[in-house]
Amino acid sequence: MSKDPEYLAKLQDYYAEHRILPSFSGMGALVGMKSKSAVSAMVGRLIEAGYLAYAPDRRIQPERRFFEREIADTIQAGLPRPANDSQSEVCSIDEYLIDSPSRTVLLAIKGDSMIDAGLMPGDKVIVKKGAPAKPGDIVVAIVDNEFTVKYLEQDKTGFYLRPGNKAFPNIRAQDHLEVFGLVVGSFRKYV
Amino acid sequence: MSKDPEYLAKLQDYYAEHRILPSFSGMGALVGMKSKSAVSAMVGRLIEAGYLAYAPDRRIQPERRFFEREIADTIQAGLPRPANDSQSEVCSIDEYLIDSPSRTVLLAIKGDSMIDAGLMPGDKVIVKKGAPAKPGDIVVAIVDNEFTVKYLEQDKTGFYLRPGNKAFPNIRAQDHLEVFGLVVGSFRKYV
DNA sequence: CACACTATAGAACGATCGTTCTATAGTCAA
DNA sequence: TTGACTATAGAACGATCGTTCTATAGTGTG
Structure with a gap:
């Protein structure tokens, strides 16, 4: 349904490469949107979902869930993954390993x-x-x-x-x- | 002499907390500068020194050296130097291990x-x-x-x-x- | 002292920012 | 079909961006 996971993946890849997030128009170019209002709406949804947040100067920063990584399902190894992978388990490596x-x-x-x-x-x-x-x-x-x-x-x-x-x-x-x-x-x- | 190390430390702290870098005026507020031209000059020096770089949309992104930690981080009074001297440490294990x-x-x-x-x-x-x-x-x-x-x-x-x-x-x-x-x-x- | 050099302040500029509005296309349910 | 809802496009706006200029303060050298 929603293409937000796909957008999120592209933001995560960009972030992994550059260690920052692009501006709204940069995000639009990144994910293939032609209007900043669409980007603004998407960012709003990702904030709502806990992947992004506002930094003090109203820039967008990654949030906790932005760093969740997918855990491969051992059982269904050979099968093609169903499209609605919302069930898949996730793990944040830093949170998992470091508590203090x-x-x-x-x-x-x-x-x-x-x-x-x-x-x-x-x-x-x-x-x-x-x-x-x-x-x-x-x-x-x-x-x-x-x-x-x-x-x-x-x-x-x-x-x-x-x-x-x-x-x-x-x-x-x-x-x-x-x-x-x-x-x-x-x-x-x-x- | 130069206060750049102090400025860099504040940028690193900000980055550690927010996972992004602020704008020039945000940096100015962060490090106590009142003019953006001073910030611009400082950023230029940090780019020259390999701590920062330009992202595709001309935002500032951290570079490799930005994530190196002082060895002093693991030194305490009376304790020996860590055995891994000269090895750079990484803030985020996730970012160290995952590039895509x-x-x-x-x-x-x-x-x-x-x-x-x-x-x-x-x-x-x-x-x-x-x-x-x-x-x-x-x-x-x-x-x-x-x-x-x-x-x-x-x-x-x-x-x-x-x-x-x-x-x-x-x-x-x-x-x-x-x-x-x-x-x-x-x-x-x-x- | 004079001089060169560096770091910062302050102001001005066009460019880009993020927000907000309306409009369009698509989907789903009744 | 109609109606409600969502996602995106496009345009307009004031705010903020980063750049660039001049000016000032500080520092080290000779």
Whole structure:
């Protein structure tokens, strides 16, 4: 029925490329509309639906739902997708991975000491600074003035760090173990 | 000397909040300038320095350097430098991983057939539908009406799918291999 | 000190902005 | 069919846009 999803997709693509949204006439050219009033109406609908919003200076900014990404339906893999895909599930990656931006930092994995945990060299881990960690969690600790990502473990002598790779030894701090933060997620980009 | 870094920081903060950049007069209000010509000059300097650029409709868009974060972000008093120095960090993971939203879907990994590739059950992969794939790439193929994530490989008899786990066999389609898309990234959340 | 250089202020300009109005085309239900 | 509703086109409007000019203040050099 409505072509709004198609328009939204074009705005999302434009945004992914330029990191800003175009003006109304720019949007018209982008989605193939010839009148700004049509663009204005469409923008109104997308605002109503939670995809766009007004910035303080009345420019249009993307809203929460603008960054929702579609999750492929495993069941219907082979079948052509029905046109009314309003049912399809969505996920906002940033919201999914980060719940407290101010306490969150990213760190790149170096070496393959956590390879069995699925953390490969170059992967980025999402670290929640100062979050409480318990044995079995993956943490970022400070060893010899460097960040290191390892499993946090505990035995009768206290806490220690266990690599996710049998070829590496456990690390036990002499006095006390300094945990920088908790690893709450990771991500990776293929070239 | 120059207050440009301070101005840039305010623009970055504004962008982080609104995901767009304001107009020249908006920028002036943001950074405390009273004339648009000063803003224009500043924008010119930031463009020259690679932080900003012109979008097709002459709006200002952020450039690559705009998203680099100071290493100081992860330094705290008394703490060592992060191990990933000189690596630029990205504000939005979504924007880092997805460059063509309309062609992108997410898919959850099932089973451990790609465990050696660092893809564990429950991980989400970012799939670029219809993107060209070459041998060695990780792809999403449709086998028996279900999505499957495997390495795409090629030998003298043609293309086949190779799991990232020696315990699983290669998959060779009888007639032709249906590749749904290319895996361009992945992410994972720890409980 | 004089001089060169830079950053900002302020004003003027045409271009473009977003809003708002009316009009047209299409769809759906009765 | 008629009527209600929606989406788009087109035009007009004042507001705002970004550019460009001159002028002023500050800074560093010699």
